[in-house]
Amino acid sequence: MSREGIVERRGAGHFLLRMLLFAVLGLFCLLYLMPLVVMISTSLKSLEEIRTGSFISLPKEVTFDAWGKAWDTACVGVRCTGLEPYMWNSVLMVVPAVFISTLLGAINGYALTKWRFRGANTIFALMLFGAFIPFQIVLLPMARTLGYFGLAGTTSGLILVHTVYGLAFTTLFFRNFFVSVSDGIVQAAKIDGAGFFPIFFKLMLPMAVPTIVVTVIWQFTQIWNDFLFGIAFTVGDSNPVTVALNNIVATSTGVKEYNVDMAAAIIAGLPTLFVYVLAGNYFVRGLSAGAVKG
Amino acid sequence: MPQLAKKPTRAVALGRLLERWLPQIVVSPLFAASLVFVYGFIAWTVYISFTRSGVLPNYTLAGLLQYERLWATPRWYVALRNLFVFTGLFVAGCMAIGILLAILLDQRIRIEGVIRNIYLYPMALSFIVTGTAWKWILNPTLGIEKFVQGLGFPDFSFDWLIDPNMAIYTVVIAGVWQSSGYVMALFLAGLRSVDDEIIRAAAIDGAGPVRTYASIVLPMIRPVFLSSIIVLSHIAIKSYDLVVALTGGGPGYATDLPATFMYAFAFQRSELGVAAASAVMMLVTVMAIIIPYLYSELRGARK
Numbered sequence: 001m002s003r004e005g006i007v008e009r010r011g012a013g014h015f016l017l018r019m020l021l022f023a024v025l026g027l028f029c030l031l032y033l034m035p036l037v038v039m040i041s042t043s044l045k046s047l048e049e050i051r052t053g054s055f056i057s058l059p060k061e062v063t064f065d066a067w068g069k070a071w072d073t074a075c076v077g078v079r080c081t082g083l084e085p086y087m088w089n090s091v092l093m094v095v096p097a098v099f100i101s102t103l104l105g106a107i108n109g110y111a112l113t114k115w116r117f118r119g120a121n122t123i124f125a126l127m128l129f130g131a132f133i134p135f136q137i138v139l140l141p142m143a144r145t146l147g148y149f150g151l152a153g154t155t156s157g158l159i160l161v162h163t164v165y166g167l168a169f170t171t172l173f174f175r176n177f178f179v180s181v182s183d184g185i186v187q188a189a190k191i192d193g194a195g196f197f198p199i200f201f202k203l204m205l206p207m208a209v210p211t212i213v214v215t216v217i218w219q220f221t222q223i224w225n226d227f228l229f230g231i232a233f234t235v236g237d238s239n240p241v242t243v244a245l246n247n248i249v250a251t252s253t254g255v256k257e258y259n260v261d262m263a264a265a266i267i268a269g270l271p272t273l274f275v276y277v278l279a280g281n282y283f284v285r286g287l288s289a290g291a292v293k294g
Numbered sequence: 295m296p297q298l299a300k301k302p303t304r305a306v307a308l309g310r311l312l313e314r315w316l317p318q319i320v321v322s323p324l325f326a327a328s329l330v331f332v333y334g335f336i337a338w339t340v341y342i343s344f345t346r347s348g349v350l351p352n353y354t355l356a357g358l359l360q361y362e363r364l365w366a367t368p369r370w371y372v373a374l375r376n377l378f379v380f381t382g383l384f385v386a387g388c389m390a391i392g393i394l395l396a397i398l399l400d401q402r403i404r405i406e407g408v409i410r411n412i413y414l415y416p417m418a419l420s421f422i423v424t425g426t427a428w429k430w431i432l433n434p435t436l437g438i439e440k441f442v443q444g445l446g447f448p449d450f451s452f453d454w455l456i457d458p459n460m461a462i463y464t465v466v467i468a469g470v471w472q473s474s475g476y477v478m479a480l481f482l483a484g485l486r487s488v489d490d491e492i493i494r495a496a497a498i499d500g501a502g503p504v505r506t507y508a509s510i511v512l513p514m515i516r517p518v519f520l521s522s523i524i525v526l527s528h529i530a531i532k533s534y535d536l537v538v539a540l541t542g543g544g545p546g547y548a549t550d551l552p553a554t555f556m557y558a559f560a561f562q563r564s565e566l567g568v569a570a571a572s573a574v575m576m577l578v579t580v581m582a583i584i585i586p587y588l589y590s591e592l593r594g595a596r597k
Binding site: 227 | 437440573
């Protein structure tokens with residue numbers, strides 16, 4: 001049964017309120033979309049048109065020069081390679097980090113809920129704390145440790161960092177899911193002689209597919225968008241794309257090319273935006289789980 | 295022969311033992327990693343903050359020296375003041391807009407899904423990406439200023455981005471734009487959990503829409519207020535990339551937050567001790583907010 005909206009009344013008053021409602025909602029749609037539209041339209045303008053026209057006007061002549069430049073010739077600091085190599089850095093970082101942290105979080109959440117042993121809840125609470133620390137508190141020791149193991153400035157080092165600090169969140173997601181799965185299923189499988197891993201891979205993982213999707217999307221977005229770890233633990237050509245984008249924008253030599261900046265920003269944001277458009281609902285579920293409302 | 299028969303049983307027994315302890319065996323390396331990388335590293339940073347460390351780590355204890363130096367640094371006070379201004383306005387702005395949009399979207403709108411996705415897409419983007427966009431929109435010569443001048447107000451001036459007194463408010467604008475959709479999503483979910491009958495009863499009793507929401511519906515979803523405010527404060531205290539992308543902490547260090555302060559002292563000025571002390575201050579602030587919250591959440595979940 002559908003809810004009787006509060007504004008759902010009869011007559012002219014109802015109609016006016018309804019119009020006002022849509023006007024406000026529409027206005028906010030424009031406000032939220034404005035920066036994206038400005039980015040796209042600026043990226044398609046020539047520098048000449050940017051200098052003479054208004055930032056909000058649509059391009060009179062569409063040119064893709066800025067996109068080409070952002071992709072392979074724009075200067076990131078002193079190296080003029082465009083964003084391309086850094087996009088690959090991010091891909092090489094994000095794929096293993098998401099896979100490992102999701103898998104470990106799933107096993108962890110499963111072990112902590114379906115094989116309740118003494119101290120399981122305490123272990124979970126202690127691990128969950130890691131999801132909330134400001135990462136500044138681990139930057140100095142992490143930099144030292146990565147240096148000690150020869151991982152400073154490498155993609156492997158960054159994968160390690162993202163896996164370790166993503167684990168608290170992935171464990172949280174899977175624990176919240178597995179808590180809701182009936183213990184009876186696991187008990188029955190145990191009586192049939194199935195062990196820890198067979199139950200996990202054959203029984204639990206297939207049930208957890210929606211949670212896997214939520215976790216993968218959450219981790220992908222977090223890690224792709226990360227800036228702090230990227231700038232602290234990588235140098236020059238091992239930078240992820242967010243750091244490279246910031247360097248392009250901050251490059252102060254020569255004429256400021258706003259169209260190239262905007263094209264680069266869109267390129268760097270495209271993967272997460274694409275995932276959001278494809279699977280927005282799963283993203284929203286991750287966001288609400290992130291508020292620890294299981 | 296008896297010896298041969300004995301071996302498999304021992305293997306089976308060992309296997310059983312392994313199987314019995316397998317959950318613990320699987321969890322312990324992950325738990326150990328968390329102990330080392332979270333708790334161990336926190337202890338390490340706290341320790342550095344009590345030493346003489348300057349450009350290089352120096353593990354001689356020096357009491358509260360670094361904290362005294364931190365609290366004698368004018369830049370730290372700028373960062374703290376900005377943190378209060380930013381957190382206050384950011385949380386208030388996101389809550390106001392988020393709640394308003396959630397209530398409006400709750401009125402049986404047919405294209406609700408589309409509108410919701412438009413309000414929420416900024417959350418999928420990196421602060422570096424959106425910061426770059428806002429930097430261009432707020433550009434003092436070519437952005438909003440020029441646009442409004444073109445509308446027929448030639449004296450209009452909007453240079454907050456390069457005005458040391460106003461630049462922090464540009465960070466608030468971009469932050470609220472990015473995160474208010476999140477609050478909208480949390481509240482919309484909360485509103486959906488309220489029983490329709492209660493709202494209908496209120497309408498029958500003659501309560502207008504504003505009163506129904508203000509004094510009946512919103513009080514019922516009080517926990518959503520709490521978790522939204524906690525999550526937003528947490529985002530605000532950790533804010534680093536938005537400031538870097540939008541203002542770079544500038545002009546000068548006018549838009550420094552503790553997060554950018556810590557990074558600058560750790561990696562640019564190589565004042566490891568002061569950097570560690572500022573990181574500890576950040577952790578203490580976050581803990582003061584998060585631990586009571588987590589405690590009540592976990593206790594509530596166990597009931």
